[in-house]
């Protein structure tokens with residue numbers, strides 16, 4: 027071997043020894059807590075590079091969703107560790123223990139959000155989802171009142187109108203409506219609701235709006251392309267998007283630009299109008315709350331845009347996907363659908379539309395949603411970081427209390443499927459049983475909306491919209507799985523797996539849910 031070879035070899039040896047020493051130090055810092063050891067981590071970019079698990083190398087992408095509670099069962103406790111070597115040795119704790127999760131979510135300063143991971147979501151400006159500390163407090167104080175009772179009522183009334191429009195003007199006289207993927211129905215509904223109750227822009231199933239001066243897209247087109255193109259925006263460097271190498275990139279770039287322009291025009295119009303209209307959409311509420319008594323801005327325009335945009339992002343896909351999984355589950359479990367239908371009929375015996383006041387009586391619709399969210403949580407992992415050297419306490423399956431050291435800067439992930447499929451809290455965790463949400467149920471073991479100070483601000487918005495949609499749809503239509511000859515011989519379990527198959531994305535995404543809606 028020549029000198030160059032020797033030098034190179036020495037570098038490799040020193041590099042490996044250094045990595046090994048650092049890796050041992052990382053393991054030591056978490057008290058060698060049991061868990062998985064791999065060369066690469068299984069989150070961030072690595073979850074896209076390695077889709078499948080390779081023992082010792084990677085756990086593969088979407089492992090928390092694919093493994094559910096199995097990672098914990100394997101180690102006999104509900105907190106396990108991950109340790110990886112490349113790019114830098116690091117550790118992460120996965121937590122599916124309800125008591126430990128409660129401790130983490132109620133200690134915001136000890137376990138804040140790792141804001142670096144959220145930077146990609148600031149393309150319109152800083153916002154409540156991506157902020158921490160004092161900045162988050164300021165955003166929460168200004169944005170939370172936008173989700174007012176008046177807004178909830180608006181969500182309900184507008185959702186009802188959108189559903190009536192769908193039934194009367196789109197599905198019309200058809201007795202049977204078939205879709206290859208229920209997302210084609212749920213995504214526009216969620217978009218129209220956030221359009222009107224979020225942005226104050228009424229949209230209908232038929233495109234009827236005229237193009238305003240200076241725009242090449244209608245508001246609906248811009249909102250739709252932005253909401254479906256967020257991943258393109260996140261994955262593509264800004265210069266590449268501007269150049270528009272592919273048709274999709276060009277469309278996404280134009281849609282983002284135009285949506286921003288629309289939002290700026292809306293701010294301008296509201297500020298310059300002499301008579302302030304009484305409006306309760308999130309955007310109007312936020313605009314009102316963003317000025318102090320002297321009319322001075324409490325939020326910069328970019329912060330206003332950032333926050334209103336994040337409502338769209340946080341609220342649209344989560345809602346559409348949850349509705350899609352809900353319809354799929356009801357189609358697979360007709361006896362549960364019948365129970366829901368009978369309950370709806372007991373609240374609403376005639377064909378009239380439900381009122382906002384009746385929402386609280388529609389408890390079966392809530393139970394169906396909660397059970398769907400338990401089985402298919404849109405956000406499967408909620409990341410936190412230790413702000414100081416601290417500890418977590420977990421109980422192993424023999425009842426022993428274990429104290430786990432958590433060094434400053436190490437990652438802690440609230441493992442939502444691990445918690446939701448944990449047999450300690452849920453009997454038959456893989457079964458669809460909405461009745462488990464009647465009466466008493468383990469509230470600390472249900473985390474679809476996160477918990478504590480950083481829990482979902484739009485929970486009530488979603489529940490209002492979701493209950494109206496589900497109730498109206500099930501009271502008029504029976505949901506069935508679309509029969510396809512190539513799947514005629516499959517078992518129930520195979521059918522269930524196919525209809526409810528999900529992949530990663532911004533949130534857990536149904537892959538293909540072919541359904542039929544039959545007029546009752």
Ligand code: HEM
Nearest residue numbers: 154340341344345348405474475476480482483484487488
């Ligand atoms: C099925 C529906 C929904 C689910 C499962 C859901 C879930 C979540 C989760 C898990 C978080 C915490 C995320 C984190 O810590 O990174 C969150 C935060 C948030 N969600 Fe939702 N969400 C839903 C609907 C909505 C809707 C409809 C809106 C608004 C219209 C919304 C607005 C927000 C906001 C603003 C936050 C940030 C709160 C903060 O950090 O203070 N969400 N949501």
